[in-house]
Amino acid sequence: MTRGYDLAIVGGGTAGIIAAKTAGGLGARVVLVERDRTGGDCLWTGCVPSKSLIAAARAAQAMRAAGRFGITPVEPRVDFAAVMTHVRRAIERIEPVDSPRALAVAGAEVIAGTAQFSGPEELRVDGRSLRFRYALIAAGSAPALPPVPGLAEVEPLTSDSVWDLAELPERLVVLGGGPIGCELGQAFARLGADVTLIEADGRLVPREEPQASIALSATLSADGVRVLTSTTVTKAVRHADGIRLELSGHDLDVLDADRVLVATGRRPRTAGLGLERAGVRLDERGYVAVDAKLRTSNRRIYAAGDVTGAPAFTHVAGMHGSIAATNALLVPARRIDHDRIPWVTFTDPEIAHVGLTEAQARHRHGGAVRVRLLRHEHVDRAVVEDDTDGFTHVVLDAKGRVLGATIVAPRAGEMLAELAGLVARRGRLRDLAPVIHPYPAWSDAVWNAAVAEAGEALHAPAMRRLTGALLRLRRAR
Numbered sequence: 001m002t003r004g005y006d007l008a009i010v011g012g013g014t015a016g017i018i019a020a021k022t023a024g025g026l027g028a029r030v031v032l033v034e035r036d037r038t039g040g041d042c043l044w045t046g047c048v049p050s051k052s053l054i055a056a057a058r059a060a061q062a063m064r065a066a067g068r069f070g071i072t073p074v075e076p077r078v079d080f081a082a083v084m085t086h087v088r089r090a091i092e093r094i095e096p097v098d099s100p101r102a103l104a105v106a107g108a109e110v111i112a113g114t115a116q117f118s119g120p121e122e123l124r125v126d127g128r129s130l131r132f133r134y135a136l137i138a139a140g141s142a143p144a145l146p147p148v149p150g151l152a153e154v155e156p157l158t159s160d161s162v163w164d165l166a167e168l169p170e171r172l173v174v175l176g177g178g179p180i181g182c183e184l185g186q187a188f189a190r191l192g193a194d195v196t197l198i199e200a201d202g203r204l205v206p207r208e209e210p211q212a213s214i215a216l217s218a219t220l221s222a223d224g225v226r227v228l229t230s231t232t233v234t235k236a237v238r239h240a241d242g243i244r245l246e247l248s249g250h251d252l253d254v255l256d257a258d259r260v261l262v263a264t265g266r267r268p269r270t271a272g273l274g275l276e277r278a279g280v281r282l283d284e285r286g287y288v289a290v291d292a293k294l295r296t297s298n299r300r301i302y303a304a305g306d307v308t309g310a311p312a313f314t315h316v317a318g319m320h321g322s323i324a325a326t327n328a329l330l331v332p333a334r335r336i337d338h339d340r341i342p343w344v345t346f347t348d349p350e351i352a353h354v355g356l357t358e359a360q361a362r363h364r365h366g367g368a369v370r371v372r373l374l375r376h377e378h379v380d381r382a383v384v385e386d387d388t389d390g391f392t393h394v395v396l397d398a399k400g401r402v403l404g405a406t407i408v409a410p411r412a413g414e415m416l417a418e419l420a421g422l423v424a425r426r427g428r429l430r431d432l433a434p435v436i437h438p439y440p441a442w443s444d445a446v447w448n449a450a451v452a453e454a455g456e457a458l459h460a461p462a463m464r465r466l467t468g469a470l471l472r473l474r475r476a477r
């Protein structure tokens with residue numbers, strides 16, 4: 001039996017790592033158990049490889065699209081193996097930050113193995129007992145396969161296995177038009193694959209503003225991706241020439257492919273954790289149920305990151321890890337508000353989002369909700385880059401406070417931060433108007449929206465009366 005730990009963490013992804021580093025920094029006795037590789041999905045199979053692939057795909061597309069700048073466009077020769085080497089190199093460069101060594105330096109002990117709760121105050125790792133004052137479940141999520149007959153037999157790729165591809169599939173069908181399907185579908189198309197994207201919903205990225213889905217569909221189609229919405233696969237079979245998919249909801253009844261990439265959502269990694277022995281309850285979707293302070297039904301056990309069913313993003317997992325560690329070890333005072341988190345879908349154009357969509361805001365706040373929409377046709381940065389199709393869409397309450405925002409633009413992710421700041425502190429859009437923004441940056445779009453908002457306030461009847469009176473007074477002197 002080992003001496004008790006202040007905090008025992010199950011899972012060494014972003015949530016577990018940040019919790020371990022936070023606890024280590026506080027001087028706590030902390031242990032982290034990881035059964036695979038520290039770094040988790042983000043480093044090995046998620047954000048890092050996908051954004052590296054997207055960077056390569058963007059370079060290929062820039063060569064094809066150079067004609068609009070007066071430069072002879074060329075069809076790039078893509079060496080897929082070399083592209084994957086670039087992807088692996090990016091992982092290697094980031095890996096040391098998440099390594100067991102970095103965790104040890106931060107004051108956390110790392111144990112390799114599979115952790116399982118044996119009771120409300122004890123974990124077991126390969127026969128070894130770890131007693132804890134507090135524990136954190138940070139076991140993450142895994143790709144979920146939809147129940148399509150024959151799908152499992154055609155060896156579908158998922159975001160876990162796609163990184164092992166040695167060759168670019170000639171014909172790739174991507175199942176699911178969420179962030180993974182759209183990001184990877186566009187990247188594979190730009191690298192030269194013939195891509196079909198199948199989405200069950202009526203539009204791509206259904207959690208975004210409808211205009212964002214329309215803009216994304218248009219670019220994907222221009223990239224040569226065949227986008228089939230309101231469509232599902234009813235059967236998959238392997239045949240001599242690859243894989244045949246039977247479709248429902250579309251004129252096309254069958255579709256042939258070399259590989260299928262499934263990106264239809266996630267499931268929590270809760271199986272085998274022994275949660276029932278620890279008195280930890282799951283919610284109706286099978287995720288670990290937590291309150292706003294990330295406490296589970298066992299007050300000694302917290303949960304963080306994807307395993308809680310919160311929006312599955314690295315920055316959310318990291319914030320969860322920090323909150324859970326300090327709440328457990330110090331005072332349970334910090335809360336997470338998932339209504340205010342930002343995220344970015346790294347397609348081209350990027351779709352950056354924070355807070356409520358217009359529909360969500362109207363549902364909660366009724367008719368007082370307003371939208372300030374600024375199309376990027378007159379944003380000078382967009383004009384000089386010949387990329388004016390995007391927009392900045394800000395959802396406001398009756399007092400002009402920002403409830404949510406969506407930006408569609410090549411650098412939308414970089415433009416979102418100050419709107420995320422306003423959402424976090426319940427600020428008004430017009431509060432940004434006096435803040436000088438550098439010209440001609442993409443952030444000019446956000447500033448233009450704020451200036452338009454402030455200008456409108458100047459035209460309100462009371463303000464008109466005041467400015468009119470002032471003018472008359474000055475003229476009379």
Ligand SMILES: Cc1cc2nc3c(=O)[nH]c(=O)nc-3n(C[C@H](O)[C@H](O)[C@H](O)COP(=O)(O)OP(=O)(O)OC[C@H]3O[C@@H](n4cnc5c(N)ncnc54)[C@H](O)[C@@H]3O)c2cc1C
Nearest residue numbers: 011013014015035040041042046115140305306312313314
């Ligand atoms: C293709 C793709 C692209 C993505 N892109 C982005 C992006 O651009 N931006 C963004 O913010 N998010 C992105 N995400 C989401 C992001 O990767 C996840 O939200 C994040 O990694 C979740 O972190 P986590 O710590 O909750 O879980 P994970 O990273 O899954 O870590 C959980 C860890 O727990 C370990 N584990 C599980 N059970 C046990 C056990 N019993 N014992 C010991 N260890 C165990 C696992 O091996 C794993 O290492 C992407 C995801 C994917 C798949």
Ligand SMILES: NC(=O)c1ccc[n+]([C@@H]2O[C@H](COP(=O)([O-])OP(=O)(O)OC[C@H]3O[C@@H](n4cnc5c(N)ncnc54)[C@H](O)[C@@H]3O)[C@@H](O)[C@H]2O)c1
Nearest residue numbers: 146176177178179180199200201263264265312344345346
């Ligand atoms: N840039 C980022 O931050 C980023 C990138 C990738 C993934 N992620 C995270 O990972 C999570 C998982 O991504 P995801 O795209 O797998 O899941 P998702 O749940 O976000 O999207 C899945 C999509 O598949 C569709 N779908 C479901 N079943 C289907 C079926 N049988 N046929 C066709 N379509 C079907 C859904 O309607 C949905 O649009 C995301 O929600 C996100 O939180 C983030």
